[in-house]
Amino acid sequence: MSEQSTVSSLHSALEYDRIAPEASDYFVSTSYVKEIIDRALIYLHAGYPVHFAGPSGTGKTTLAFHLAATWGRDVTLMQGNEEFVSSDLTGKDVGYRKSKLVDNFIHSVLKTEEEMRRVWVDNRLTTACRKGDMLIYDEFNRSRAETNNVLLSVLSEGILNLPGLRGAGEGYMDVHPCFRAVFTSNPEEYAGTHKTQDALMDRMITIRLGHPDRDTELQILQSRTELEAREAGYIVDIVRELRGNDSKTRPSLRAGIAIARVLHLQGINPRYGDKLFHAVCYDVLSMETAKIQHAGRSVFHEMVDDVIRKVCPPVGAEPVRRSVGKIKIVE
Ligand SMILES: Nc1ncnc2c1ncn2[C@@H]1O[C@H](COP(=O)(O)OP(=O)(O)OP(=O)(O)O)[C@@H](O)[C@H]1O
Ligand SMILES: [Mg+2]
Known part of the structure; x- marks a missing residue:
């Protein structure tokens, strides 16, 4: 070139x-x-x-x-x-540009000029x-x-x-x-x-900026996923509950969006007792405390389980799973 x-x-x-x-x-x-x-x-x-x-x-x-x-x-x-x-x-x-002018207007005289420009x-x-x-x-x-x-x-x-x-x-x-x-x-x-x-x-x-208010967070979750409002509301509440009053800590908006997307894709509803839902929450919401164990169980997993119990209806309270496209998960 x-x-x-x-x-x-x-x-x-x-x-x-x-x-x-x-x-x-x-x-x-x-x-x-x-x-x-x-x-x-x-x-x-x-x-x-x-x-x-x-x-x-x-x-x-x-x-x-x-x-x-x-x-x-x-x-x-x-x-x-x-x-x-x-x-x-x-x-x-980025270098130099060289231009050369050749002037041969009078055939017996040849004049050349060279110019280098940065x-x-x-x-x-x-x-x-x-x-x-x-x-x-x-x-x-x-x-x-x-x-x-x-x-x-x-x-x-x-x-x-x-x-x-x-x-x-x-x-x-x-x-x-x-x-x-x-x-x-x-x-x-x-x-x-x-x-x-x-x-x-x-x-x-x-x-x-801190984390947005609940209404904003819910609307963002709905705009980014196709989860229906009530189900999206459960996820927002779990995320907000885990965040507590500290506006600086994770989990952020992204965690809620990720959980909602996975659930929607897999056709799972957020229900207390649904093993896959709990596991997705452990993974996506994972915090430093996940390493701490008490009586052989992760303290963080127990905390997530408690929040899910507080926020979501239990499995069986309503139809839990539905099939979406080709993906059908059967317990
Ligand atoms: N007003 C909004 N409308 C729709 N989606 C939003 C809105 N605000 C944030 N989001 C979504 O929330 C997520 C986090 O937002 P964003 O990436 O802007 O955060 P950030 O503060 O820049 O994060 P980081 O510090 O990690 O870069 C993104 O998926 C984004 O699309
Ligand atoms: Mg950013």
């Missing part, structure tokens, strides 16, 4: 990275969700970046995508990464700042703090520092006035994350 075509394919790859957002059919908007999105929109309109912070599975990424879709401009997505250096955000020189390719942050996109920087605290330093002047002065272009006289770039950013992070996560510098936190408005 020629140098020219390498560069243009890099450019088109970056264009491809920009997404024209569309609202998802699965997105659930309850008053809990709407209040968060409305507040976030107010901050964006006022020119501030928004940061959704919260434990795993609280809907941060989904809210960020929805917010970006609602905002209506093209979206550039970046995912925090331990390996990133700031040029992975801004861009870099070729710079924007990375996503630069593209977003140039075009005025909505930048989603998901899990930005997985990138190292020094990598993210480049955002400081972008967010406060509206200037992107591009040291690689200094030689070409373009060391700084004005950020497009429509540029906005939404960040997500999980401050509780210690594996593979970095502490964020106060200066960066100070430049964004942080909306702290």
Whole structure:
């Protein structure tokens, strides 16, 4: 591939990275969700970046995508990464472009001119700042703090520092006035994350999220699975009961969705005493306490059994299993 075509394919790859957002059919908007999105929109309109912070599975990424879709401009997505250096955000020189001019206008005189120019390719942050996109920087605290330093002047002065272009006289770039950013992070996560510098936190408005309310959780479960409302309600209550009053701990929304999907696929209803249902709950909801044993039994399994007994009707109270498609499970 020629140098020219390498560069243009890099450019088109970056264009491809920009997404024209569309609202998802699965997105659930309850008053809990709407209040968060409305507040976030107010901050964006006022020119501030928004940061959704919260434990795993609280809907941060989904809210960020929805917010970006609602905002209506093209979206550039970046995912925090331990390996990133700031040029992975801004861009870099990818080589030189050589051009040669051969002037043979007067047949007895041959004049040639050669020019070498450095070729710079924007990375996503630069593209977003140039075009005025909505930048989603998901899990930005997985990138190292020094990598993210480049955002400081972008967010406060509206200037992107591009040291690689200094030689070409373009060391700084004005950020497009429509540029906005939404960040997500999980401050509780210690594996593979970095502490964020106060200066960066100070430049964004942080909306702290916990697990959503019961109604939202139920509607999300129903939008993501085909389980009927009453059955979905049992699963939501089991998950919420195990979570207790601690809004930080697992199990998250994902666990409920996983149980509901498995049950629906296998044609099982959530019933106390249904061995497979109990086993699916042990597996999906598994916590650190699962290792602790008492009198030869897992303390965690006993806890799950108690919650299922409290929440679900017993086996036999109603028809327990139904056949779905080709899958039929018989006890
Ligand atoms: N408003 C919503 N409507 C529909 N589904 C949702 C909504 N919020 C969250 N979900 C679903 O809940 C699950 C968890 O959401 P999401 O991935 O956004 O969480 P997160 O906080 O980004 O988690 P993590 O920190 O692990 O990345 C996903 O399956 C997502 O589709
Ligand atoms: Mg996420």
